[in-house]
Amino acid sequence: MTSTVGILGGDLREVRVAELLKADGHDVAVFGLGFAGPGEIVNSPTIADAVADREWIICPAPGLGENDQLYAPNASAPLFLSESLLSGTAASKGGLVLGLQSPTLAETAGHLGIPIYEFKGDRVLAAVVASAVAEALVAELIRVTSRLLRELRVTVLGYGATGSAIADALVALGCRTSVASRDGVQREVARRRGSKAVPFGEWTRLLSDTDVLVNTIPDPQTIGPELYSTLAQKTVIDISSPPGGLDHEAARSSGVTVIWARGLAGLRAPLTIGEAQYEFVRRAMSDSSATAT
Numbered sequence: 001m002t003s004t005v006g007i008l009g010g011d012l013r014e015v016r017v018a019e020l021l022k023a024d025g026h027d028v029a030v031f032g033l034g035f036a037g038p039g040e041i042v043n044s045p046t047i048a049d050a051v052a053d054r055e056w057i058i059c060p061a062p063g064l065g066e067n068d069q070l071y072a073p074n075a076s077a078p079l080f081l082s083e084s085l086l087s088g089t090a091a092s093k094g095g096l097v098l099g100l101q102s103p104t105l106a107e108t109a110g111h112l113g114i115p116i117y118e119f120k121g122d123r124v125l126a127a128v129v130a131s132a133v134a135e136a137l138v139a140e141l142i143r144v145t146s147r148l149l150r151e152l153r154v155t156v157l158g159y160g161a162t163g164s165a166i167a168d169a170l171v172a173l174g175c176r177t178s179v180a181s182r183d184g185v186q187r188e189v190a191r192r193r194g195s196k197a198v199p200f201g202e203w204t205r206l207l208s209d210t211d212v213l214v215n216t217i218p219d220p221q222t223i224g225p226e227l228y229s230t231l232a233q234k235t236v237i238d239i240s241s242p243p244g245g246l247d248h249e250a251a252r253s254s255g256v257t258v259i260w261a262r263g264l265a266g267l268r269a270p271l272t273i274g275e276a277q278y279e280f281v282r283r284a285m286s287d288s289s290a291t292a293t
Helices: 012-023 047-051 103-112 123-144 161-172 184-192 200-209 225-231 248-253 264-268 270-286
Strands: 004-008 027-031 056-058 095-098 116-118 153-157 176-181 196-199 212-215 235-238 257-260
Touching (some): 004 047, 012 027, 123 161, 161 176, 184 196, 196 200, 248 257
Parallel strands (some): 004 056, 095 116, 153 212
16 A cells, blocks of 8 residues: 655655655655655655645654754755644654654644654664664764774763664774663673673763763763863764753863764665665554554
8 A cells, every 4th residue: 555755854864765665656755855856756845845745754763853853964954843844744644753752742743643653662773773873983983083993992871772882893893992871781791792881870980091982872961061171182972862962062162072973874874774764664654563652
């Protein structure tokens, strides 16, 4: 059974999703990719046109920003998921697919009767994305540092799917790697795989033995302003979704080198990730193993 689909924002991952859905016979429109839609896919003139009467609305996996702003690095202007926009869709017949819903979006979707399917809840997709992010993070370290990786002391905050993939890759490359996790089992796994591990509440004691701090936790209080002076001679790579793991501008003003590296999976392996996202969307459309919230 074919459907009408609107894809908003994103990058080459969403291009691949659009291509595969079109190949399945779905009617696909896109907006905010920053370049023409692939093949015969409609590149809509406005965001409202892209979603008008569409049964499925597909948004990028990176988290929503302030006021439910979509990840759309190539769009000419910011894109937002507003109630007025969603009310013009037919998504109550299908659904809204995105990385992770916000409280305001959950309320809006509930009011409109739109099911939400979250990429973040899919463990297979998370594992694929984590592999791509880990590879991209290694490339970023090579780009921003002037030493061999084996000479770097890297601390990773969080040891979920992404944090563990990053830490494991760094250990394999010879980096002196530390991780901080709230989960005792995760810490033991990290130690077994070659990382130093501490409880999350004690991660600051690792700073004296850290050159690069990698944050995966989307909480701006993770790295507080009282630490900026200590971090002034270090590099912080924040890969978390908005609002990030620290106040980026305030930290930079204090002399901290901050890199907010969003969308790493799309930069490293957009075809692989796009195909994994497509599989999630396909399952959601067939109402099989994907689950609406």
